[in-house]
Amino acid sequence: MIDPQAHLGFVAPDVPPSDVFDRCVRCGLCLPTCPTYVETLVETSGPRGRIALIKAVAEERLDLTSPGFVHQMSECLDCRACEAVCPSGVEYGKILEPARTQIVRAQAPVRTWWARLARAVLIGGLFGKLGWMRAAARALKLYQRSGLRDLVRRSGILRALGLQDVEAMAPRISDRFFIPRGQHFAPSAQPRATAFLHAGCIMHVAFAEWNEATVRVLNAAGVEVVVPRDQGCCGAITIHAGEMPRGRELAKRNIAAFERSDADVYVINAAGCGSALKEYGHLLHDDPAWADRAIAFSAKVRDVTEYVDEMGLPPEALGPLRGIVTYQDACHLAHAQRITAPPRRLLEAIPGLEIREMAESSLCCGSAGIYNVTQPEMAQRLQRRKVDRVLEVAPTIVATANPGCALQIRNGLDRAGGAGIAVKHVIELLDESLAAGRRPA
Ligand code: SF4
Ligand code: SF4
Incomplete structure (x- = not known):
C-alpha cells in the first residue's frame, strides 16, 4: 500500500493521504x-489514469508490484507537464516519486x-561519488578516442547484446574535466554578487x-563565481x-557545502x-535538523538562465552571431521550475540570431534522466516526434538548458540526417556572443 505521508517527505504532514x-x-x-x-491515447498512460492507479494501490485494490502498475510508474517521464497545467493544483511529482x-x-x-550490483x-557509486564518475569518464574517454569504439561498433557485438542504442547515447567526454577544487573566478570589476557554481x-x-x-x-554579468570542492551530485x-534515502544524503551534503561557502x-x-x-525543502521537510536549512537553501537556487536574465549583461558586450535558433524547453525548467521566458529573452538579446519557435517546444524529448535506457521504445518515439518538430522550422542551432535534452536531440538529429544542426546550451551562445563582442570590428 502507498502511504504518501510515511514516505520520505513529499507531502505535508497534516494532509491526509485521501486529500492528495x-x-x-x-x-x-x-x-x-x-x-x-x-x-498512446491510452487513459492509464496519462496523468489522470496514473493518479487513479496510485490511489487504487493506496486503497489496497491493486497490488503495488502488479506488472501494469509497475509499468505505468516506469513509463511516466516525471516531466511534470501535467502539474504545470492542473487547475486543481495536483502535485503529481510528489505522489509519483x-x-x-x-x-x-x-x-x-x-x-x-x-x-543489485x-x-x-x-546509484551508490557513479552518482554518489564524483571520483567514481571521473574514473568511469576516463575509461569512456579512452574508449571514445582510442579507436576502440569504431572497432566495437563494426564488430556487431553491440547489436548482439542489444546495447547499440545505449552506447550511441553516451555523452562525448570533455577534453578536460571541470573538477570542483575551491576555485574563485572574479569579474573584472567589483563583484555585484557571489555565485556558488554547481559543477554536477x-x-x-x-x-x-x-x-x-x-x-x-557570470563574470561578464559582474558576478564572482566560486566552485567549492565539497559539493556533490544533486540526487x-x-x-x-x-532511492530516496540516498537522495536525502546527497541533498544534505550540498546544503552544508553552500552554507560554508558564504555565496549569495x-x-x-x-x-x-x-x-x-529547488525541492530540497520538500525532500527534507520531516527531518528536524535539516528542514529549515533545506528551505533556506532551495530559496537561493537559481537556474543560470534565470539568474543571468535577472542580473543582466551589458548589451554593448554582446557581439553578433549568425544562425537560426529554435529553443527546446527542458521539462524540468519549463514545467517543474516554470521558467520559459528568461532563456528566450537571453537568446533574443544576441544580435544577429533569428529565433524560430518550434511546435510542441515544451513536450518532453524522451530523455528524462535514464529513461532512454529504461524505456527505450517510448524514448525513441518521443525523440522522433521532437526531431520532426525541430526540422519543421529548419534551424541551424537547437538551444536548450539541460544536458539530457542536448544528448537526446543530438542523437535524434544524427539519426534523421540533421547532423549539420548544432545543439547548444543558451549559455554557450551567450558566451560566443560575448567573445564576438570582444573581437575588434
Ligand atoms: S509527469 Fe509527464 S509523463 Fe508523467 S503523467 Fe505527467 S505529463 Fe505524463
Ligand atoms: S488536470 Fe489535474 S485535476 Fe484535471 S485530470 Fe489532470 S491531474 Fe486531475
Whole structure:
C-alpha cells in the first residue's frame, strides 16, 4: 500500500493521504500535455489514469508490484507537464516519486544479484561519488578516442547484446574535466554578487565546456563565481530511480557545502538538477535538523538562465552571431521550475540570431534522466516526434538548458540526417556572443 505521508517527505504532514489523491477532479485538462498520453491515447498512460492507479494501490485494490502498475510508474517521464497545467493544483511529482520508491523497496528482496550490483554501482557509486564518475569518464574517454569504439561498433557485438542504442547515447567526454577544487573566478570589476557554481556529476566530465562558459558569462554579468570542492551530485537521478534515502544524503551534503561557502546564490546550468535542488525543502521537510536549512537553501537556487536574465549583461558586450535558433524547453525548467521566458529573452538579446519557435517546444524529448535506457521504445518515439518538430522550422542551432535534452536531440538529429544542426546550451551562445563582442570590428 502507498502511504504518501510515511514516505520520505513529499507531502505535508497534516494532509491526509485521501486529500492528495482526491485533489484530482478528473477534468482531463492535463491529457494533451502528457507525452505518453499523446503518443498512446491510452487513459492509464496519462496523468489522470496514473493518479487513479496510485490511489487504487493506496486503497489496497491493486497490488503495488502488479506488472501494469509497475509499468505505468516506469513509463511516466516525471516531466511534470501535467502539474504545470492542473487547475486543481495536483502535485503529481510528489505522489509519483513515493510510488516509485515503494516499488523499489518491494522489489528489493527478489532482485537478481546483478541487478543489485548494477544499482549499487550506478546509484551508490557513479552518482554518489564524483571520483567514481571521473574514473568511469576516463575509461569512456579512452574508449571514445582510442579507436576502440569504431572497432566495437563494426564488430556487431553491440547489436548482439542489444546495447547499440545505449552506447550511441553516451555523452562525448570533455577534453578536460571541470573538477570542483575551491576555485574563485572574479569579474573584472567589483563583484555585484557571489555565485556558488554547481559543477554536477555528469556535467563536470561530459559538459565541462558548459561550466566554463557559465563562469565567463557570470563574470561578464559582474558576478564572482566560486566552485567549492565539497559539493556533490544533486540526487535527481537517485531520487527518480526510487532511492530516496540516498537522495536525502546527497541533498544534505550540498546544503552544508553552500552554507560554508558564504555565496549569495547557488547557480546551476542543468534544468533537471536545478529542479531537484529547488525541492530540497520538500525532500527534507520531516527531518528536524535539516528542514529549515533545506528551505533556506532551495530559496537561493537559481537556474543560470534565470539568474543571468535577472542580473543582466551589458548589451554593448554582446557581439553578433549568425544562425537560426529554435529553443527546446527542458521539462524540468519549463514545467517543474516554470521558467520559459528568461532563456528566450537571453537568446533574443544576441544580435544577429533569428529565433524560430518550434511546435510542441515544451513536450518532453524522451530523455528524462535514464529513461532512454529504461524505456527505450517510448524514448525513441518521443525523440522522433521532437526531431520532426525541430526540422519543421529548419534551424541551424537547437538551444536548450539541460544536458539530457542536448544528448537526446543530438542523437535524434544524427539519426534523421540533421547532423549539420548544432545543439547548444543558451549559455554557450551567450558566451560566443560575448567573445564576438570582444573581437575588434
Ligand atoms: S488536470 Fe489535474 S485535476 Fe484535471 S485530470 Fe489532470 S491531474 Fe486531475
Ligand atoms: S509527469 Fe509527464 S509523463 Fe508523467 S503523467 Fe505527467 S505529463 Fe505524463
